[in-house]
Each structure stands twice: as structure tokens, then as C-alpha cells.
Amino acid sequence: MTVAREAFRAACVIGFPVKHSRSPLIHRYWLQKYGIAGDYRREEVRPEDFATFIASLAAHGYVGANVTLPHKEAALRLTEADDRARAVGAANTLWLDDGRLCATNTDVEGFIANLDASAPGWDTRLRHAVVLGAGGSARAVLYGLLERGVGEVRLINRTRANADALRLAFGERVRPADWAEVPEALREVDLLVNTTSLGMAGQPPLEIDIRVLNRSAIVADLVYAPLQTNLLRAAAERGLRAADGLGMLLHQAVRGFSLWFGVTPEVTSELRALVEADLARR
Ligand code: NDP
Numbered sequence: 450m451t452v453a454r455e456a457f458r459a460a461c462v463i464g465f466p467v468k469h470s471r472s473p474l475i476h477r478y479w480l481q482k483y484g485i486a487g488d489y490r491r492e493e494v495r496p497e498d499f500a501t502f503i504a505s506l507a508a509h510g511y512v513g514a515n516v517t518l519p520h521k522e523a524a525l526r527l528t529e530a531d532d533r534a535r536a537v538g539a540a541n542t543l544w545l546d547d548g549r550l551c552a553t554n555t556d557v558e559g560f561i562a563n564l565d566a567s568a569p570g571w572d573t574r575l576r577h578a579v580v581l582g583a584g585g586s587a588r589a590v591l592y593g594l595l596e597r598g599v600g601e602v603r604l605i606n607r608t609r610a611n612a613d614a615l616r617l618a619f620g621e622r623v624r625p626a627d628w629a630e631v632p633e634a635l636r637e638v639d640l641l642v643n644t645t646s647l648g649m650a651g652q653p654p655l656e657i658d659i660r661v662l663n664r665s666a667i668v669a670d671l672v673y674a675p676l677q678t679n680l681l682r683a684a685a686e687r688g689l690r691a692a693d694g695l696g697m698l699l700h701q702a703v704r705g706f707s708l709w710f711g712v713t714p715e716v717t718s719e720l721r722a723l724v725e726a727d728l729a730r731r
Pocket of ligand 1: 559581584585587607611644646649653671673693694695697698699701
């Protein structure tokens, strides 16, 4: 009698450098938890070698990959990317579908799923949001908020031209504003999101006073190093509901795992503790 054995599958994260990536920790946890015969590795690939590498992903033994800095824009150009990736302007998850190299951007669902998990019902009365920052992650956040039906997003950024560009890309529900308008913008807000790198280890602090937020407002910070940013600490002190950057990082990994290994994995407290411990070590 022959016993059917599941085919071994492998995926990887491609970056340059790539040793900082927590993706192997996350995906290997899930591979073990679900008893799947597979692996998830790091691949350090120079920018000049990226196109060749992903064109021969299967020959390298992979069914798919995550893509991190500095390859996310190239990944968009070199694959059959979906609407999300095109709107965000970057792809971070690749998979092979009948020989076609497909791509998406999972930061959108990572951000939204984390809010769903951390602040259930957050979108039931979502009229006004304030988004700080207009970089790559702000594009993912805007896409997700507009898709979930937010009334209006005040988009506040150091460089006004970058916020203006996002209004052009995402439409009239996005209203660019200057930093000087932060205190006034926060008065009416249902959801505040920090997508700047302010507050991240090695970067300047994010200096805003959130005491003007009303009691039902929700705060999200994309920064996950440190885990508890000053913004999240201030939100906790006021008893506001909040969603942190680590939650987004974990939730954005779900789709890739399910595409490559055929199981939709759960973001558990055990996984979170594992990555927290790793962040604390480095
Ligand atoms: P980008 O470099 O694309 O954008 C950075 C943003 O921060 C820009 O809006 C920039 O403004 C602003 N900024 C940077 N320095 C300052 C400063 N000194 N004063 C005011 N504004 C500043 O980065 P990303 O959008 O890719 O990432 C931003 C943060 O989000 C990072 O901390 C990253 O780790 C985190 N992140 C977390 C994810 C998660 O899963 N939790 C996913 C993706 C990102 P300007 O336009 O003026 O330059």
C-alpha cells in the first residue's frame, strides 16, 4: 500500500539586507503548528539580481515569497499584480499560479484585520480619520480605510506635496493638511493612525497631544519597535482602544501562508509572544 505524502513546499522572504526579517519566525511557527511539510527561508538578493531571481522562483524551489526592502516596487513591475498592490504602489507577497507569477500587497489586510481583532466594531461609526504620514504604509492604510467606507481622512504629513499626491491617487475623501492643524483635526476624529516613522527606535519621537481625542476614538500605530510607543502608552492612559504595529505585522502574514501552504493560519497569543520575545532580544 502506498501512503500519500503531502508535497514539501517552501517559501522565502527576499530582501537586501534580509537578516532582520521576522517573517521566518512567523511562518515556521505556523508550519509547525499545522504539521505542514515545508520551510520558509531568507534569501538575500541584490537589487540587480532580483528580476532573475523571481523569474526562476520555482527553480529555486519556492512556491512563493515575501518581498521586503528594497524590492517592493520592482516586485510590482515584474509580476501580475492585483489592484491592491497597484494602488499601494508596492507588492510584498508573490505566488505562482499555474506558472504565472502573481502579486499582492498584504499590508492593507494586515492593517484592517488588526483593527478588527483589536477594536471590534471600529468601523461602525467611522466618519473621520486622521492619518499621520504619506509614505508607503500610508497608501496601504488609505486603501483599507476607503474600502471600509470611512467618510473622510485628514492626511497630515511633514512634506505637504507627498500628501497632495495621495489625494490625487486616492480621491476627494482624502484631505491633506499640515502638522500645525493636528490639534484641531484630533477633536473630531474617530480613528487616529500613525504611519510615520516617528516614535520608532532611532527616530525622533512623535510629539502630539492626544488628550483632545474623544473617549470613543481609536488609536493605531504602525511602529512596532518599540512595541509600546509613546502614542500607544498615551492612548492606554486615557483608556482608549488601540491597535499596535506588531498586530499588523502578524496579520499581514496570514494571506501569504494561506496562498503557499493551503491553510489559513490563526494569529495566536502564543505567536505574538514569540515575536515579542524576538523583538526584545534584538
Ligand atoms: P516611508 O519612508 O515610506 O514614509 C515615512 C513617513 O514618515 C513619511 O510620511 C515621512 O514624511 C514621515 N517622516 C519621517 N521622518 C519624519 C520626521 N522626522 N518628521 C515628520 N515626519 C517624518 O515609511 P513607511 O511608510 O514604509 O513606514 C513608516 C513606519 O511604519 C515605519 O516605522 C515602519 O516600520 C512602519 N510599518 C509597519 C508595518 C507593520 O506591519 N506594522 C508595515 C509597514 C510599515 P515625509 O513625506 O515628509 O518624508
